[in-house]
Amino acid sequence: MNTAPPPRPGDAVESIDTPALVIDLDRMEANLATMAAFARDHGVRLRPHAKMHKSATLARLQMAAGAVGVCVQKTSEAEALAAAGIADIYISNEVVDRAKLARVAALAGRIRLGLAVDSAEGVERLAAAVAAAGSTIEVFVEVDVGHGRCGVPAAAAGQLAQHVVSHAPPEGGLVFAGLQAYHGAAQHLRGAGEREAAAHHAAALARAAQASIGAAGIACPLVTGAGTGTFSFDAASGLWGELQAGSYLFMDRDYADNLPAPGAPRFEHALFVKSRVMSRGVSHAVIDAGDEHGLLRPRTGAGIGELPALDATVWLVPGHCDPTVNLHDRYVAVRGGLVAGVVEAVWPIEARGCVG
Amino acid sequence: MNTAPPPRPGDAVESIDTPALVIDLDRMEANLATMAAFARDHGVRLRPHAKMHKSATLARLQMAAGAVGVCVQKTSEAEALAAAGIADIYISNEVVDRAKLARVAALAGRIRLGLAVDSAEGVERLAAAVAAAGSTIEVFVEVDVGHGRCGVPAAAAGQLAQHVVSHAPPEGGLVFAGLQAYHGAAQHLRGAGEREAAAHHAAALARAAQASIGAAGIACPLVTGAGTGTFSFDAASGLWGELQAGSYLFMDRDYADNLPAPGAPRFEHALFVKSRVMSRGVSHAVIDAGDEHGLLRPRTGAGIGELPALDATVWLVPGHCDPTVNLHDRYVAVRGGLVAGVVEAVWPIEARGCVG
Numbered sequence: 001m002n003t004a005p006p007p008r009p010g011d012a013v014e015s016i017d018t019p020a021l022v023i024d025l026d027r028m029e030a031n032l033a034t035m036a037a038f039a040r041d042h043g044v045r046l047r048p049h050a051k052m053h054k055s056a057t058l059a060r061l062q063m064a065a066g067a068v069g070v071c072v073q074k075t076s077e078a079e080a081l082a083a084a085g086i087a088d089i090y091i092s093n094e095v096v097d098r099a100k101l102a103r104v105a106a107l108a109g110r111i112r113l114g115l116a117v118d119s120a121e122g123v124e125r126l127a128a129a130v131a132a133a134g135s136t137i138e139v140f141v142e143v144d145v146g147h148g149r150c151g152v153p154a155a156a157a158g159q160l161a162q163h164v165v166s167h168a169p170p171e172g173g174l175v176f177a178g179l180q181a182y183h184g185a186a187q188h189l190r191g192a193g194e195r196e197a198a199a200h201h202a203a204a205l206a207r208a209a210q211a212s213i214g215a216a217g218i219a220c221p222l223v224t225g226a227g228t229g230t231f232s233f234d235a236a237s238g239l240w241g242e243l244q245a246g247s248y249l250f251m252d253r254d255y256a257d258n259l260p261a262p263g264a265p266r267f268e269h270a271l272f273v274k275s276r277v278m279s280r281g282v283s284h285a286v287i288d289a290g291d292e293h294g295l296l297r298p299r300t301g302a303g304i305g306e307l308p309a310l311d312a313t314v315w316l317v318p319g320h321c322d323p324t325v326n327l328h329d330r331y332v333a334v335r336g337g338l339v340a341g342v343v344e345a346v347w348p349i350e351a352r353g354c355v356g
Numbered sequence: 357m358n359t360a361p362p363p364r365p366g367d368a369v370e371s372i373d374t375p376a377l378v379i380d381l382d383r384m385e386a387n388l389a390t391m392a393a394f395a396r397d398h399g400v401r402l403r404p405h406a407k408m409h410k411s412a413t414l415a416r417l418q419m420a421a422g423a424v425g426v427c428v429q430k431t432s433e434a435e436a437l438a439a440a441g442i443a444d445i446y447i448s449n450e451v452v453d454r455a456k457l458a459r460v461a462a463l464a465g466r467i468r469l470g471l472a473v474d475s476a477e478g479v480e481r482l483a484a485a486v487a488a489a490g491s492t493i494e495v496f497v498e499v500d501v502g503h504g505r506c507g508v509p510a511a512a513a514g515q516l517a518q519h520v521v522s523h524a525p526p527e528g529g530l531v532f533a534g535l536q537a538y539h540g541a542a543q544h545l546r547g548a549g550e551r552e553a554a555a556h557h558a559a560a561l562a563r564a565a566q567a568s569i570g571a572a573g574i575a576c577p578l579v580t581g582a583g584t585g586t587f588s589f590d591a592a593s594g595l596w597g598e599l600q601a602g603s604y605l606f607m608d609r610d611y612a613d614n615l616p617a618p619g620a621p622r623f624e625h626a627l628f629v630k631s632r633v634m635s636r637g638v639s640h641a642v643i644d645a646g647d648e649h650g651l652l653r654p655r656t657g658a659g660i661g662e663l664p665a666l667d668a669t670v671w672l673v674p675g676h677c678d679p680t681v682n683l684h685d686r687y688v689a690v691r692g693g694l695v696a697g698v699v700e701a702v703w704p705i706e707a708r709g710c711v712g
Contacts, residue, residue: 003435004456004712017455019711051648073648079359093648094634096667099373100360118635121666149649150635150642278450279474279506286506289711291679292407292429292449293505310477311452323647327682329709352709353685355375355645356360 001329011343013334014313018276019289021328025335025344027270028249034265035248036065042235047071047090047224049246052321054351055331056084058249063088069112071244075100076354082111084350090114090224092180092244094142094150096122098129100356105133108173114138116180118152123163123174130173138177139164140224143209145202147184157209158216165218178222179213181206182244187229188254192261199233206239228255232264252321272338273316273324280310287314326352357685367699369690370669374632375645377684381691381700383626384605390621391604392421398591403427403446403580405602408678410707411687412440414605419444425468427600431456432710438467440706446470446580448536448600450498450506452478454485456712461489464529470494472536474508479519479530486529494533495520496580499565501558503540513565514572521574534578535569537562538600543585544610548617555589562595584611588620608677628694629672629680636666643670682708 004017016022039046048062050070059070059081069088072078078089093116095101107113108130117123117139130137141160144151152160157179167174186198206223213220224242226234228251234240247255250271260266275289277296285307287294296314298306308314315338318324328349335344360373372378395402404418406426415426415437425444428434434445449472451457463469464486473479473495486493497516500507508516513535523530542554562579569576580598582590584607590596603611606627616622631645633652641663643650652670654662664670671694674680684705691700 001436001709002712003432003439003710004459015455017712018453076359080357083359094642096634097374097632099371103360119666144637148637148640149651150637153638276453278452281500281504281506282509284504286450295505310475327709327711353357353683354359355683356358356373 006330006346007332007343009343009345013338013341013343016274016332016343018274018313020274020332021325021330022272022274022338023250023331023333024270024272024338025333026337027268031249031251031267031270032061032065034267035245036067038231038235038265039243040066044235044240045242047242047244048249049092049244050081050351051077052246052325053249054325054349054354055347056081056086056350057347059086062249068242071246072351074354074356075103076356077351078107078113079103080351080354082107087111090138090140092116092140092182092224094118094122096125098125101125101129102132105129105135105137108137109133109135112138114140114177116140116142116150117160117164118142118150120160120163123160123167127167127172127174136169136173136175139174140177140180141209141213142180143206145181145183145205145225146186146198147182149184151180154205154208155212158212158214158218161213161218162216176218176221178220178224179206179209180225181209181223181240182225182227183230184227187227188258189229190257190259192259195230195258195261196233199230199237203234203237203239229258232261247321250318250321253317253319269317271318271321273318275314275316277308277310277312277314280307289316325349328352362686362702363688363699365699365701369694369697369699372630372688372699374630374669376630376688377681377686378628378630378694379606379687379689380626380628380694381689382693383624387605387607387623387626388417388421390623391601392423394587394591394621395599396422400591400596401598403598403600404605405448405600406437406707407433408602408681409605410681410705410710411703412437412442412706413703415442418605424598427602428707430710430712431459432712433707434463434469435459436707436710438463443467446494446496448472448496448538448580450474450478452481454481457481457485458488461485461491461493464493465489465491468494470496470533472496472498472506473516473520474498474506476516476519479516479523483523483528483530492525492529492531495530496533496536497565497569498536499562501537501539501561501581502542502554503538505540507536510561510564511568514568514574517569517574518572532574532577534576534580535562535565536581537565537579537596538581538583539586540583543583544614545585546613546615548615551586551614551617552589555586555593559590559593559595566595585614588617603677606674606677609673609675625673627674627677629674631670631672633664633666633668633670636663645672681705684708
């Protein structure tokens with residue numbers, strides 16, 4: 001891990017060692033409040049994806065602002081956040097390995113836990129694991145709503161839900177909780193119209209999956225999904241009862257490149273990598289972030305003179321927060337802006353490196 | 357960090373949780389011996405780049421096989437490996453921030469340490485830092501031999517070496533140690549002829565830098581550099597006295613895609629990511645490694661039947677070891693191959709996440 005001495009509350013931003021992952025708290029809190037208000041106003045639950053920030057502190061802030069809990073993608077992430085006190089976690093992903101399912105089942109005995117499934121084999125193994133642990137777990141049937149990764153076809157949702165329901169309490173430990181419906185590929189379509197069309201397509205498939213479940217005589221309590229690129233469309237559909245958007249909190253460069261949806265709330269960049277010029281060549285400057293180095297070149301027609309001087313601070317906006325956060329062990333949370341602000345807190349990134 | 361329980365010595369490979377970073381020890385030891393023999397046979401020193409493996413255990417194995425020490429890229433990496441007992445480290449990169457230079461100077465008081473420089477300002481700051489710490493450090497003038505990142509032009513090497521020498525012991529703490537000359541962009545040129553041409557170009561520039569230093573009346577003790585793609589050419593040049601190749605130990609997919617240089621030693625893949633099929637769609641399988649998921653598709657014309665079954669193990673060869681290793685907290689070292697082998701050891705990756 002980074003051996004640089006951590007900043008202390010009250011330190012000036014200027015003194016923060018580089019590279020460092022810095023949160024602009026004023027901006028982040030604005031984003032936090034904006035999304036919480038959106039969810040309240042639209043009568044949907046918010047369960048932000050913590051795979052983005054990997055931090056129990058940030059999960060707590062989101063829950064204090066109204067989120068019902070958080071999502072994660074990995075068993076390890078759930079264990080790390082649970083160990084740090086987060087008590088309502090949904091693993092929005094499949095687990096089929098028996099040893100890992102035993103850990104999932106054990107964790108389900110300690111916190112409120114959910115898991116996605118997309119195979120009968122996965123359901124049977126999960127049922128056996130929770131039976132052995134004596135725990136119960138909420139189970140979401142994942143349906144492929146256009147992303148083409150995990151999930152059953154919409155028409156197969158009812159059959160898989162029946163598998164889940166066949167292990168319902170009190171005999172079994174599987175509580176059928178609804179549908180996992182997330183269209184990842186739709187999130188970064190640049191045009192708002194393109195994203196809306198993809199979201200409509202996803203909604204049609206989620207509705208078909210709901211119908212398949214209904215035809216099996218099973219009630220579908222919730223559809224959960226959505227991301228920072230489509231949440232306004234997903235909420236407007238009336239279908240999604242829970243939004244999993246995560247990146248809104250920091251608003252990375254890639255999401256900011258999306259053309260905004262009409263009437264949707266806007267978010268500001270709130271996460272930055274503080275870097276420093278460590279070398280200055282005849283035609284470029286080299287900073288100490290990136291894959292060890294980052295290169296800055298003048299714009300076409302401009303000279304080297306427009307590049308920052310040796311040792312100057314350079315602020316970067318992450319293109320994609322999740323993998324950038326995963327390179328760091330801590331957040332430096334700054335109050336009062338990046339120029340004249342001071343360090344308010346340093347937060348561990350508990351779920352960094354939780355690959356398993 | 358990954359919360360999966362670590363494997364224990366004697367465990368079967370099959371029982372290793374996924375995703376996991378697995379070393380095939382038999383192959384790795386063959387690579388280790390091959391490069392050590394090459395360096396001995398060619399009368400050059402070997403100082404492998406530990407930014408690749410980030411592990412004190414592997415650095416020790418390399419040094420036991422004849423390496424004089426290791427290179428790193430970051431101050432934090434040097435501190436982490438030094439804390440784990442590695443006592444001869446060269447930071448083959450520039451540091452200009454005064455707070456970080458104070459850490460470099462302090463570390464130079466505890467181990468044998470080297471640092472690259474490419475600016476007069478950097479030399480003056482380093483001199484001040486080691487003077488304050490009362491330590492001495494070996495200093496390499498970095499010359500740009502074609503990569504276009506850090507380093508002074510060859511003709512400027514003498515002037516910068518004079519700056520270094522002006523702070524020589526006993527008055528100062530800077531020991532001029534030679535030239536840092538690494539052509540990163542040459543390493544992955546696919547054709548052996550292309551790499552040889554780039555290596556010759558780098559050698560011409562390094563020779564010009566040597567001449568510039570000689571013209572300043574300064575002896576150049578060593579040229580250090582080279583990588584897994586060019587080391588055989590660099591050694592043949594008679595110019596490089598120290599090879600920094602690192603990837604040879606694990607031999608990633610990208611280096612293996614290079615067409616081999618005639619007569620150069622060959623290395624085998626020795627690092628693998630053990631993954632598992634976690635979902636199986638109608639046209640693809642999803643594994644639990646990659647950016648959380650990895651997608652496997654059948655070859656053109658083949659059916660889904662050729663893809664591995666749900667929960668089957670899938671072994672991946674990293675495309676580039678350095679960032680893959682940085683995602684993990686530990687190596688699982690396996691003896692006897694990946695099919696029937698057993699876990700021999702689990703090693704921490706001490707310098708993982710050492711961004712600063």
